[in-house]
Amino acid sequence: MKNSEIAKVFSDIADLLELKGENVFKVRAYQKVVRSIEHLPVEIEQMVKEGRSLREIPGVGDAIEKKIIELVTTGKLPVYEELKTEFPKGITTLLEVPGIGPKTARLLSTELDIGSIEELEAAIVGGQVARLYRMGDKTAENILHQIQALRRKDQRIPLGEAMAVVDEITARLKDVPGLRNLIAAGSVRRFRETIGDIDMMGTADDAGKVIHAFTSLPQVTEVIASGGTKASVIVAGGLQVDLRIVEHEAFGSLLQYFTGSKEHNIVIRERGRRQGLSLSEYGITDLKTGWLEKYASEEAFYGRLGLQYIPPEIREGGAEIDMAAQGRLPGLVEMGDIKGDLHVHTSASDGRDTLEAMARAAKEHGYEYVVITDHSKALGMAHGLDTERVKQQKAEIEGLNRKIGGIRILSGMEVDIRADGSLDMPDEVLAGLDVVVASVHSGLTEGEEKMMRRITRAIENPNVDIYAHPTCRLLPGREPAAVNMEALFQTALRTGSALEINASPSRLDLKDVHIYRARELGVKLVMSTDAHSTEHFGFIRFGVGIARRGWCEAKDILNSKPLDEFLSSLKKGGV
Ligand code: DGT
Ligand code: CA
Ligand code: CA
Ligand code: ZN
Numbered sequence: 001m002k003n004s005e006i007a008k009v010f011s012d013i014a015d016l017l018e019l020k021g022e023n024v025f026k027v028r029a030y031q032k033v034v035r036s037i038e039h040l041p042v043e044i045e046q047m048v049k050e051g052r053s054l055r056e057i058p059g060v061g062d063a064i065e066k067k068i069i070e071l072v073t074t075g076k077l078p079v080y081e082e083l084k085t086e087f088p089k090g091i092t093t094l095l096e097v098p099g100i101g102p103k104t105a106r107l108l109s110t111e112l113d114i115g116s117i118e119e120l121e122a123a124i125v126g127g128q129v130a131r132l133y134r135m136g137d138k139t140a141e142n143i144l145h146q147i148q149a150l151r152r153k154d155q156r157i158p159l160g161e162a163m164a165v166v167d168e169i170t171a172r173l174k175d176v177p178g179l180r181n182l183i184a185a186g187s188v189r190r191f192r193e194t195i196g197d198i199d200m201m202g203t204a205d206d207a208g209k210v211i212h213a214f215t216s217l218p219q220v221t222e223v224i225a226s227g228g229t230k231a232s233v234i235v236a237g238g239l240q241v242d243l244r245i246v247e248h249e250a251f252g253s254l255l256q257y258f259t260g261s262k263e264h265n266i267v268i269r270e271r272g273r274r275q276g277l278s279l280s281e282y283g284i285t286d287l288k289t290g291w292l293e294k295y296a297s298e299e300a301f302y303g304r305l306g307l308q309y310i311p312p313e314i315r316e317g318g319a320e321i322d323m324a325a326q327g328r329l330p331g332l333v334e335m336g337d338i339k340g341d342l343h344v345h346t347s348a349s350d351g352r353d354t355l356e357a358m359a360r361a362a363k364e365h366g367y368e369y370v371v372i373t374d375h376s377k378a379l380g381m382a383h384g385l386d387t388e389r390v391k392q393q394k395a396e397i398e399g400l401n402r403k404i405g406g407i408r409i410l411s412g413m414e415v416d417i418r419a420d421g422s423l424d425m426p427d428e429v430l431a432g433l434d435v436v437v438a439s440v441h442s443g444l445t446e447g448e449e450k451m452m453r454r455i456t457r458a459i460e461n462p463n464v465d466i467y468a469h470p471t472c473r474l475l476p477g478r479e480p481a482a483v484n485m486e487a488l489f490q491t492a493l494r495t496g497s498a499l500e501i502n503a504s505p506s507r508l509d510l511k512d513v514h515i516y517r518a519r520e521l522g523v524k525l526v527m528s529t530d531a532h533s534t535e536h537f538g539f540i541r542f543g544v545g546i547a548r549r550g551w552c553e554a555k556d557i558l559n560s561k562p563l564d565e566f567l568s569s570l571k572k573g574g575v
Contacts (some may be wrong), residue, residue, distance in 0.1 A: 001044075001045055001071065001072050001075065002043070002045075003037050003038070003040055003043055003044055004038070006037055006044055006068060006071060006072065007280075008039040008062075009071060009077060009080055010030055010034045011030075011031070011034045012080065012084075012092045013030055013079070013080055013083060014027050014030035014031045014034065015091075015092045015095045016083045016084065016086070016087060016091075016092065017083070017269040018095075019087060019091065019095075019102045019105065019106065020083075021102070024319070029064075032058070032059035033059045033060055033064055033330075034116065035059075035088070035263055035317060036057050036058045036059050036060065036318075037057065039088060039316055039318055039447065039513070040513075040518060041513040041514070041516045041517040041520070042486065042517055043485075043486075044057075044068060044072060044074050045448060046084070046486055047479060048069055048072050048073065053065070053070055054069070054441065058318065074438075074560040079455050080112060080410075080462055087109075087114075088109040088110070088115060089115050090109070090114075090115025091105050091106070091109050091115070092200070093115070093116055093534070094108055094109065094115075094117075094120060095116060095149065096117075097117065097120070097143060097146050097147055098141065098146045098149075098150070099142060099143055099146050100146075105263060106122075107132060107133070108120065108129070108132075111130055111132055111506065112129070113372060117147060117150075120143070120147065121144065121147055123173075124140045124143060124144045125143075125144075126439070130145070134537075136552055142162070143565035144221065149240075154198050154321060155238070156194035156195060157194065157195055157239060158193065158194060158195075158475040158476055158505060158506070159188070159191065159192065159194065159195055159447075159475075159476070159505055159508070159542065159545075160505025160506065161194050161195075161239075161505075162188055162195035162198055162239065163184075163188065163505070163542075165198060165235060165237075165239060165241065166188060166198060166200070167328070167365065168219065169200065169217065169219075169241065170182055172213075172217055172454050173202075173210065173213055173214060173217075173492050174190040176204075176209055176210050176213045177205075177206075177209065178204045178205030178209065178210075178311035179202055179203075179204045179210050179245075180202065180203050180204065180205050180248060181201070181202050181203045181248070181251050181255075182200065182201070183200070183202070183255070184198055184199065184200055185199045185200070185201045185203055185255055185258040185259040185260075185280050186198065186199035186258060186259065186260060187260070187261075187487065189259050189312045190259065190260065190261060190312045190313055190341075190541070190549070191312075191313050191546055191548065191549055192549075193475065193508050193511060193512070193546065194475075195239075197239065197240040197241065197242065198239065198240070198241040198242070198402040199241075199242050199244075199258050200214075200241060200242065200243040200244070200470050201243075201244055201246075201251070201254055201255055201258055202243070202244075202245050203244075203245065203246055203247060203248040203250075203251045204245050206250030207228060207229045207245035207246075208228055210243070210245050211226060211227070211229065211230070211231050211243065211245065214231055214233070214243050215231050215233060217233075217235075219235045219236050220233045220234070220235055221233075221234050221235060221236055222234040224240070228247050229246065230242065230244045230245065231243050235243065244258070244533075246282075248283075248296060249294045249296050250283060250294045250295070250296070251295075251296055251297070252281075252294075252296050252299075252300055252301045253279070253280065253281055253282060253283045253284065253294070253295045253301055254281050255298055255299050256295075256298050256302075257279075257280065257281035258281065259312050260315065261315055261316055261317060262311075262317075263316060263317030263318075263320070264315035264316055264317040264320070265279075265317075267317045267318060268305065268321065269319050270350050271305060271307075271321065272284065272305055275305065275306075276288055277304070277305070282311050283292070283295055284304055284305075285299070286382075287569055302324065304314070306325060307321065307324040307325055308323075308324040308325075308327055308329050308542075309324075310329065311329075311332055313545060313548035313549045314329075314332070314333070314548065314549065314551060316543065330551060330553050331553055331554075332548040332550060332551070332552065332553060333544060333547050333549075333552045333553055333554045333557055333560065334544065335534070335540060335541060335552070336366075336559055337368075337557070337560040338365060338540055338543075338544070338559060339368045339369065339528055339559055339560055339562060339563070339566070340362070340367045340368055340369035340370055340371065340431050340559050340563070340566070341362055341365075341367060341370050341371070341528055341531060341537060341540070341559075342370075342371045342373070342412070342435060342437065342500075342526050342527075342528040342559055343371070343373050343414065343437055343466075343500065343502070343528030343529065343530045343531070344358055344370055344371060344372055344373055344528075344530075344531045345358075345363070345373065345374055345414075345470060345528070345530070345531065345532045346358050346372060346374055348374045348383070348384035348385060348389065348393060349374035349375040349379070349382045349383050349385060350375060350379075350381075350383060350532060351374070351385055351531070351532045351533065352439055352532060352533040353399065353533050353534050355372060355393070355406070355409075356395070356400055358370070358372070358531065358534060359400055359404055359407065359484065360374075360404060360547050361534035361537055362407060362537060363404065363406055363407035365537045365540075367405065367407060368407065368408065368562065368563055369409070369410055369566070370407060370408075370409055370410065371410040371411075371412040371434065371435045371437075372393070372397060372409060372410070372412055373413055373414040373435070373437045374393070374410060374413060374414065375413075375414050375416065376413060376414070376415045376416045376423075376424040376425050376538075377425075378416040378418065378441075379416055379425040379441060384416070384424075384489045385413070387425070387426065390413065390425070390429055390433075393411065394411045394432070394433075396454065397409050397410075397411050404568065408563055409498045410434035411433045411434050412433050412434055412435040412436060412437060413425065413429065413430070413433055413436060413437065414437045414438070414439055415436060415437070415438050415439075415464075415502045416438075416439070416440075416442075417438050417439060417440045417454060417455065417456065417458040418440055418454075419442070419443050420454065420457070421453060421454040421455070421456065421457025421458050422457070422458075423458060423463075423464070425439060425460060427461070427463055430461075430463035430464075431463050433463075435465050435467050435556070435567075435570065436463050436464050436466070436569070437464075437465070437466045437468045437500070437528075438458050438459065438461075438464045438466070438467055438468065439467065439468040439469055439472075440454070440455065440472055440481070441472075444472050444478070444481045444514060446481070446482065447482055448482035448483070448484055451481055451482050451483060452484055452487055452488075455467070455483065455488065456487075456491050458497055459491060459492065459497040460491070460495055462571065462572070463572070464497060464571070465497065465498060465570040465571050465572060466497065466498045466499070466500055466526055466528075466570075467488075467492065467497055467498070467499055467500065468500040468502060468528070468530070469500060469502040469507050469509040469530070470483060470485075470488060470499055470500065470509060470510055470514075471483050471485075471509050471510075471511075471514075472509070473507065473509055473511075474506055474507065474527050475506050475507065475508060476502070480509075485517070485556075486517075489517065489518050489523050490521075490522075492518075492523045492524065493521060493522065493523055495571065495573055496524065496571040497524070498523075498524035498525060498526045498558055498570065498571070499518060499523055499524070499525055499526075500526055500527070500528055501515060501526065501527040501528070501543050501546065501547055501557075502528060502529075502530050502543070503527055503528060503529045503530070503540050503541075503542045503543025503544075503546075504529060504530045504536070504539050504541045504542070505539060505542050507530065508542060508543075508546055510525075510546075510550075511546065512546045512549035512550050513550070514550075515546060515547055515549070515550025515552060516550040516551055517573060518550075519551065519552055519556050520548055524558055525547075525552065525556055525557055525558065526557060526558045526559050527540065527543040527547060527557050527559060528538070528543070528559075529543065
């Protein structure tokens with residue numbers, strides 16, 4: 001049973017207890033457990049197997065621990081099953097619609113026998129909902145809008161696609177007179193790997209001008225709402241983009257509010273209330289005097305609450321707030337810390353640009369070194385290199401190192417891991433390369449046991465420095481292979497192999513929670529773009545974003561070290 005399934009059960013329990021009119025503290029306790037489980041970096045099933053205490057999960061006490069263990073071991077939870085029999089089927093689904101609380105849900109289900117979102121939608125369109133006691137046309141229509149918004153949210157798009165839209169909009173609006181501070185807040189700013197909608201923020205002398213320019217953008221296909229200071233549009237592809245403009249002095253609180261996460265903001269708001277302060281997107285109100293304080297920067301906003309500035313990527317409503325209160329937040333890794341890209345393809349295999357072009361682009365990127373890692377011959381489609389072509393490429397690299405100064409080009413290879421875990425290149429050839437990256441490209445639907453045997457054998461090879469894109473997932477479209485992450489981390493530790501944080505937006509692999517766990521265990525980590533053209537070096541920003549979500553500092557990423565130190569931190573130790 002996956003963590004997400006366990007969380008769903010407890011989330012349903014919280015909803016049902018709320019419907020029952022149970023004590024709010026009890027309901028909140030369950031909601032807290034749900035949030036903890038959703039953000040847990042390890043699988044609970046694994047913890048139970050190892051006999052680890054579940055009370056280390058925030059919000060889990062004796063009683064809930066027992067329930068989780070029962071659920072994980074038997075697949076069922078009697079309390080939950082009983083609770084469900086007390087209510088009509090599907091009632092918790094109705095609660096997922098914002099604006100539908102316990103009372104309305106019960107009304108809809110008892111009066112109209114509605115048990116699904118589809119039935120609800122039909123009943124609204126048919127006019128039955130509006131005729132219910134205390135509902136009316138306006139409320140019914142509002143619910144319909146919420147359902148449509150929910151549908152759009154369900155179709156989350158990969159971060160890379162959303163970021164491209166943000167970049168385009170930013171480029172087009174940047175010259176509107178008087179506009180400042182234009183930035184995407186929300187999940188984009190937090191570098192979540194999928195995005196529900198884009199929330200743009202900015203400040204301006206004349207908000208109306210910016211709103212007009214925004215709703216007139218060529219990529220806008222529909223304007224949902226447009227007012228003096230905010231607007232919502234749909235852009236080509238169906239993605240929703242919201243824009244809000246405020247005066248310059250109030251930007252900090254606006255940005256803080258709409259960056260989220262919702263969970264983070266809830267905890268921050270509670271903290272404010274205890275200090276006699278009420279937080280909003282407009283600023284902080286001192287409840288005693290009723291005075292609204294405006295904040296131009298988020299630093300000042302957090303400062304007022306006695307907190308260090310909290311980076312967006314770790315605003316999850318967990319440990320970050322207490323640590324900020326104690327001034328103990330780590331300094332997270334930044335783009336400028338990365339000293340070289342370690343996974344780069346050229347036109348010798350399936351890259352678009354020549355070795356020389358890639359090396360020069362890496363230099364322009366400000367890197368101290370770059371490792372060229374074309375595919376090995378098993379990838380016939382990618383025109384992979386055989387022993388002879390590896391030798392030629394090494395000679396070419398030596399020549400280029402003499403020709404291009406200011407960057408060190410290293411020889412490497414992305415060697416294919418065969419079905420039996422052997423490598424697609426003789427050991428003596430690999431031993432002669434500076435850095436060896438190994439990865440799986442076929443047989444991705446194999447079961448866990450076979451997959452783990454294959455990966456383990458490959459990374460036990462003393463020549464393999466880095467195991468790349470560890471789960472082989474693709475965003476969107478390909479589920480991760482059956483990799484037992486905990487076992488992988490242990491093997492990486494035992495063999496001194498590094499795991500790759502693949503920064504390509506179509507991979508982001510390792511993902512945030514796995515990075516968090518690997519770092520915690522002390523697994524060596526590297527960050528690479530898997531560039532197939534010169535522009536792809538820019539992907540590093542996504543890698544940095546997800547590494548920050550995993551609480552990585554520069555010291556946690558091997559390629560933030562200068563060349564010599566980097567090489568000696570690899571398995572081969574620079575030999
Ligand atoms: P998404 O769009 O699903 O990828 O995720 P977000 O985090 O961008 O969520 P979104 O677009 O619904 O809202 C943006 C941020 O605005 C969210 O992270 C927190 C804040 N926010 C939105 N609605 C509420 C609300 O009802 N209460 C509070 N406290 N904050 C909210
Ligand atoms: Ca959003
Ligand atoms: Ca939004
Ligand atoms: Zn590659």
